[in-house]
Amino acid sequence: MDVRSVTWVNDLVLETVSGESRLQDLWVEGEVTEVKVSNQGHCYLTLKDPESRLRCALFRRAFSAVRFEIQPGMTLLLHGKVEVYRDRGEVQMIADRAQPSGSGDLHLAFEQLRRRLEAQGLFDQRLKRRPPAFPRRVAVVTSSSGAALRDVVKVLGRRCPVVPVLVAHAAVQGENAQFQLVRALRQVAQRPGVEVVLLVRGGGSIEDLASFNDEGLARAIRACPVPVIVGVGHETDFTIADFAADLRAPTPSAAAEMAVPDLAELRRGVLALRQRLDLAVRREATVKGERLDGLRHRLERQSPARLLPALRQRLDDRLERLQLALRTSLDRAQRHLAADRARLEALSPLAVLARGYSLARDEAGRVVTSIADLAVGQRLLTVFADGIAVGEVHELRPAASRGGGSGAARPDPGGAEAPAAEGGGAGE
Amino acid sequence: MALMTDAAPEIAKLTYEQALAELETLIRRLESGSVDLAESIASYERGVALAARCAELLEATERKVDRLVLGARGEVTEQPLDLSTAEDG
Numbered sequence: 001m002d003v004r005s006v007t008w009v010n011d012l013v014l015e016t017v018s019g020e021s022r023l024q025d026l027w028v029e030g031e032v033t034e035v036k037v038s039n040q041g042h043c044y045l046t047l048k049d050p051e052s053r054l055r056c057a058l059f060r061r062a063f064s065a066v067r068f069e070i071q072p073g074m075t076l077l078l079h080g081k082v083e084v085y086r087d088r089g090e091v092q093m094i095a096d097r098a099q100p101s102g103s104g105d106l107h108l109a110f111e112q113l114r115r116r117l118e119a120q121g122l123f124d125q126r127l128k129r130r131p132p133a134f135p136r137r138v139a140v141v142t143s144s145s146g147a148a149l150r151d152v153v154k155v156l157g158r159r160c161p162v163v164p165v166l167v168a169h170a171a172v173q174g175e176n177a178q179f180q181l182v183r184a185l186r187q188v189a190q191r192p193g194v195e196v197v198l199l200v201r202g203g204g205s206i207e208d209l210a211s212f213n214d215e216g217l218a219r220a221i222r223a224c225p226v227p228v229i230v231g232v233g234h235e236t237d238f239t240i241a242d243f244a245a246d247l248r249a250p251t252p253s254a255a256a257e258m259a260v261p262d263l264a265e266l267r268r269g270v271l272a273l274r275q276r277l278d279l280a281v282r283r284e285a286t287v288k289g290e291r292l293d294g295l296r297h298r299l300e301r302q303s304p305a306r307l308l309p310a311l312r313q314r315l316d317d318r319l320e321r322l323q324l325a326l327r328t329s330l331d332r333a334q335r336h337l338a339a340d341r342a343r344l345e346a347l348s349p350l351a352v353l354a355r356g357y358s359l360a361r362d363e364a365g366r367v368v369t370s371i372a373d374l375a376v377g378q379r380l381l382t383v384f385a386d387g388i389a390v391g392e393v394h395e396l397r398p399a400a401s402r403g404g405g406s407g408a409a410r411p412d413p414g415g416a417e418a419p420a421a422e423g424g425g426a427g428e
Numbered sequence: 429m430a431l432m433t434d435a436a437p438e439i440a441k442l443t444y445e446q447a448l449a450e451l452e453t454l455i456r457r458l459e460s461g462s463v464d465l466a467e468s469i470a471s472y473e474r475g476v477a478l479a480a481r482c483a484e485l486l487e488a489t490e491r492k493v494d495r496l497v498l499g500a501r502g503e504v505t506e507q508p509l510d511l512s513t514a515e516d517g
Binding site: 132133134136144153157161162164165166167168169184187188191263266267269270273274276277280281283284285287288 | 443444445448451452454455458459461463465468471472475476479482483485486487491492493494495496498504506509
């Protein structure tokens with residue numbers, strides 16, 4: 001008997017399989033089980049039907065073209081060829097295309113339309129317009145009963161409640177939906193203040209999205225006078241409208257986020273600018289103020305006013321000296337006065353009397369200085385320091401010589417009067 | 429300055445973006461320090477007015493949502509949209 005090696009067997013199977021033309025270009029339909037994506041970006045999965053299983057591989061290039069998520073349980077259409085994995089002796093299908101089952105025609109139609117419009121330049125990046133950062137008004141074209149409208153209005157209100165919203169209802173699926181969408185788009189774009197249009201709807205199957213995969217709608221988007229943001233369903237749903245849009249959002253809520261600015265952020269921005277303005281002006285004022293201060297200081301150093309304290313001090317000085325001089329002369333005057341008073345007292349006749357002299361007066365009080373003024377029998381008053389003696393003239397004797405009767409003559413300035421008084425006194 | 433006298437009524441007509449752009453330009457000029465005192469005072473006053481205009485445009489008023497309605501004779505009108513009808517979608 002012939003004994004064959006493992007490799008021999010696998011090689012023959014490989015040869016047989018690759019020689020079978022029915023296995024080279026075929027569509028296989030089955031339910032997906034065990035999906036796995038490798039680090040290199042290849043997708044390995046198993047298709048099954050009620051009786052058997054088939055291993056399949058979508059290599060990176062083919063897999064990256066798949067626009068939907070391949071999930072266990074879904075029915076999948078794969079196109080490709082069947083090969084033998086020689087190392088393991090396993091049969092597997094190498095797929096170059098994958099489609100959800102039951103929508104083959106629509107997918108084909110979608111692909112054909114996309115290619116045709118792309119070739120016509122309808123999706124050209126240069127045609128894309130940037131919506132204004134802060135539109136005066138936002139229009140929403142969608143079904144008025146859909147969850148998409150609720151989401152959009154909620155996001156617009158949360159982010160930027162100052163921007164008014166205009167809603168135009170259009171059926172988003174079913175018969176004639178594409179015509180309603182086109183008409184609503186045209187109508188809102190003409191309303192005053194509308195500067196951006198949101199064309200949105202929730203996610204759905206390719207059948208549901210047919211109205212968004214419409215050539216007429218794609219052309220209406222490009223013809224719209226204001227930028228159009230398209231947001232359909234979930235991130236994995238691409239429609240012709242998405243390609244034609246000025247801006248493509250993964251969901252209706254995301255479209256709303258793109259349409260209006262975040263008000264809180266803008267407020268912070270304005271506040272920051274306001275502070276920068278204040279700072280710029282304050283710094284400017286500080287610089288100019290410092291220069292002014294400098295000049296003022298220099299000016300003040302030249303001012304006559306700075307002489308004032310010196311002048312004042314000099315004045316104080318003078319005043320003090322004046323006061324001192326006044327006081328000095330006052331003192332001197334007082335001292336003179338005291339001396340004068342002493343001299344005056346010394347000159348007083350009473351003081352002379354105290355020294356032992358006496359004074360003669362007539363009855364009229366006149367001082368008698370000569371016997372010629374007297375007559376015998378006349379009353380004569382002799383005044384002493386401690387009182388008056390009253391007498392009568394008995395006799396008048398003229399003096400022989402002056403000073404003879406005045407043994408107690410003194411070198412007193414008032415001595416000139418004394419002899420008369422003495423004479424009077426001697427007359428006692 | 430001539431700029432100031434006819435500026436005041438004009439600011440009220442500026443859009444948010446116009447006011448913001450002018451404010452930024454004005455601040456950069458002030459920050460460069462190349463402005464004389466009279467002009468910097470005028471610039472400051474205008475800057476304050478511009479910032480106020482921006483803030484005014486960001487002042488949240490009542491949310492306004494209208495709905496486009498097609499009349500029987502094909503005429504298009506706008507009517508306030510009752511948001512509760514959108515909630516049950």
